Amino acid sequence: SSNQMWGGRFASGPDAIMEAINASIGFDKRLARQDIEGSRAHAAMLGATGILTDSDVEAIREGLLTVLSEIEAGSFTFRADLEDIHMNVENRLRELIGDAAGRLHTARSRNDQVALDFRLWVRDQLDALEGALTALMSAYVAQAEAGADMVMPGFTHLQTAQPVTWGHHMLAYVEMFARDRSRVRDARARMNESPLGAAALAGTSFPIDRHMTAQALGFDRPSANSLDAVSDRDFALEFLSVASICATHLSRFAEELVIWSSAQFRFVTLSDRFSTGSSIMPQKKNPDAAELVRAKVGRINGALVGLLTVMKGLPLTYSKDMQEDKEQVFDAADSLMLALAAMEGMVRDMTPRAENLRAAAGSGFSTATDLADWLVRTLDMPFREAHHVTGTLVRMAEDRGCDLPDLSLEDMRSVNAGITQGVFEVLGVDNSVASRASYGGTSPAGVRAQVARWKEDLA
């Protein structure tokens, strides 16, 4: 049978394969709410501008509400032969209200309609993402507050570098997720223009009011160029780039959790709620949630590259290629929201193992820099020379199988006669972190100040 939307031009209906490759209803049904919201705004505008009669507009309004309630109740039948959400909704509207349904599409095309629906969906998702990021940030801040002066090793190259505080490490992630949140806000502000009324690509000869629909749908303004409006998917690409960067941050902490929860590190205990066991090895408690968060970045980055590749080289304006935008975004959004929720749970529930962290913080000559700084401060030694003296002492300690504070004053003096008993004060990890009071440094006082700043921000 020929299509009821464009059947006039066609002698036969589509091949089954054509229907299979063409239909998007399997996934774009997720745009149902946005589609109906957009249609309601469009119909109200068509009434206000006198393009449709009040009675048609009223019938459309009521009909759309019925369709929405059917979809929400799960009683709506989605049909693949009706291709997409737009035609499924319109078809049902016609069943409900008859001819007036056919007037809804006046001065509109599926090209501006889908651009609108998808934009509304992504905008909602950005708002949800902002909320999830805020919740995750609070979880890290709570950990930072509890462990403001808990010492742990800081690493470079995953080799012991200098002692830091647990609180400082937690707050590093708060900074990352705060930047993600700021990127979410930027993206939202930039995408908040309404494509509705661009029609197929060139605008319309009907006296529509695009400012009215833009305002009704919460947009800052209508988009200024109809060709751009129907062919732009920057908002989806930006969402995916924000998502990829955020997922990258998640994956870095997930990796740290995998390492830290191992029997070799024993820095942190993950809660049973976010761990799994083994079917053969009774002792196992595996950090599966952390591993899956670490992996999710793969498909999220994949979605970004996938959509960039779809959009690359597309001539203006709409091409059906662009129907391939949605699954990438839906999958990335679902993956990211789940990963954020899992990470928030893990961060809230995890227990840092203070004793092990402290022991590790003091090993591996972690206060060698403190010793060198002491030589500079106390003996007025140039830093390069202090570095050399300290290096010699590290080698001595290493040869003896001990740490720096285990060397005697005599040992130290054999390398530099100016060294006095006072040096031992800077070799302890608590002194080390307390001394790093430069702005943004790891000192407990600095961490507490930052915790206070974040608590105010997140309140």
Ligand code: ARG
């Ligand atoms: N299902 C289509 C999509 O997702 C809707 C727009 C179709 N427009 C068209 N001219 N065929 O992109």
